[in-house]
Amino acid sequence: MIQENFDRRERSSDQLQRQITATRDRMSHTIHEIGEELNPRHLLEHYVDEHSEALLESLNKRCSQFARKAAQTVKENPIPTLAILIGVALFARGSKQADKRRSPSPNQSAEESSPSPL
Structure with a gap:
């Protein structure tokens, strides 16, 4: 009789331990998911997915207003x-020509392309 009570308690203790372990594993998984x-x-990503259509629509509207x-x-x-367009074109052209003057040609060595000291 005493042995039977002990066996029952041991079985219920083992069963409780398994339940605790299973519950702990489930809670750990749930915490990881949360x-x-x-993150x-x-x-x-979730915000962009939910609002991407509205963001694109707003951007499109603003671009259209700017273009109009x-x-x-x-x-x-x-x-x-x-006059502004001509000025921008001349500036771009001058900038491009200045870049050409600064960069050495493939046949010119680095020493030849550097300015001589005064």
């Missing part, structure tokens, strides 16, 4: 716009 959900990269305003400005002020 940690993954709260900043995951949160950002730019076109209207050009129509209202064609001569200043032309």
Whole structure:
């Protein structure tokens, strides 16, 4: 009788230990999943996925407004716009020519391309 009670307690103790281990494993898995959900990269990806359509729509709307305003400005002020475009083109051309003067040609050694000391 005493032995039977002891065996029952031992079996119930083993059973409780297995249940505790299983519960601990489940909780560990759940905590890991929660940690993954709260990861900043995951949160950002989730936000972008949820709001990407609205973000693209807003960006498209702003670009369209900018293009309309730019076109209207050009129509209202064609001569200043032309002057600005000519200035930008000349600046770009001058910048390109200056780059060519600074870089040595393939046939020229580095010593020949460097400026001579005064």
